[in-house]
Amino acid sequence: MLAILKKEIRSFLNSLIAYIIMIIFLTGMGLFVWVFPDTNLLDYGFADLSILFYLAPYVYMFLIPAITMRTFAEEKKAGTLELLLTRPLSDWDIILGKYLASLLLIIFTLIPTLVYYYSVYTLGNPAGNIDSAGVFGSYIGLVLLGAVFTAIGIFASSISDNQITSFIVAAFLCFVLYAGFSSLTSLDALGEMAYFINQLGIDYHYKALSKGLIDSRNLIYFFSLIAFMLMATRLVLGSRKW
Template sequence: MFAILRKEFNAFLSSPVAYVVIGVFLVATGLFVWVFPDSSVLNYGYADLGTLFNTAPWIFLFLIPAITMRTFAEEKKAGTIELLLTRPLTDGQIIGGKYLACLLLALLALIPTLLYYYSVYQLGNPVGNIDSAATVGSYVGLVLLAAVFAAIGIFASAITRDQIIAFLVAVVGCFLVYSGFDSLASVFEGGPAYYISQLGIAAHYRDISKGLIDSRDLTYFFSLIAGLLLATRLVLQSRNW
């Protein structure tokens, strides 16, 4: 698995993909956090990175599918998928290696945003007047969100040989899982609305972003990731049917 991980990650770094993804993410979040007057932290009057954590999921919704769309679709189109699958590797190792490479690239884009935290920390009055627990929770939520989006993207790439189709399917899938259930819940009231919203990522992401990392939220994310990777494995195994 680590051989596949290293190969895929090096392929990202040797192509413009990694730098475009990181650059677009940082420019987009930077504009929302520091420049646009309606969302700039400089206009808040208090030290907070809510803009970053509210904006990042929507940017990831497009960028992560752009990362994952080539993982299996390109292999199928180029005819190298058969060669890959004949190597002494299990389907799980191949999927795991490709998945972790995509996730690592997405997380690499998050690392420079720690400068945002440091800047807001220093701008606070007094210095350090920022809810660090909520910030840590929000970063954990973003990591888990990226992990789910990467799993959706890997699955979308496995079901087609066209990268554009894989991208579109992943974007739609990420949108539905992130925001679709919240939209559906708004149609209902009371108990049903709560339970429907709990089926989506947004509700669990909001809970973790408060700095309270609940085992139920972690179970939700890990179960969703495991289910999507298992579905991807079933797609690959269907070649033997």
């Protein structure tokens, strides 16, 4: 697994994709948090980073599939996946190596946004007048959200040898699992089922973590979804033996 992890990280760093992803994410978030008139904190007047944690999941829906779309699709198209599978590596070594490399890139992209927290912390009146528990709960939620979206992206890349197809499938699944269930709750026909359906979506558990309360039920939800998507990827790769 470590060999695959190192290979994928080198591949990211030797291409422009890692740097482009970081620049797009940090520039976009910086503009929304500090510059754009309808969302910037300076005009808002409150020591609050909620705009960052509200917009980041929607940005992730496109950036993470852009990172993961090449993981298996490129290998399939180039014909190198078969060669990789013949090496003394298990399917799980390959999957986890590619998964962790993509996830590390996403976490590394998120780290510079801690500067926003420090800036808001010092600009508060008085200094430190910010809900730190809520902010760090939101960061934990954002990392777990990135982990789920990465697992979805890896799965989408494993089912196709076309990177564009993988990107579209991953983006669609991320949107449905994040916002689809909460959107369904607006239907009056669901009645008492609406609350249960809402709990099936990522949005519900992400917002729960954003309140600063790390509930084991939310953690179990995220880890279960990650495990399910990675097992689905393992099933796709294992289908070659059928």
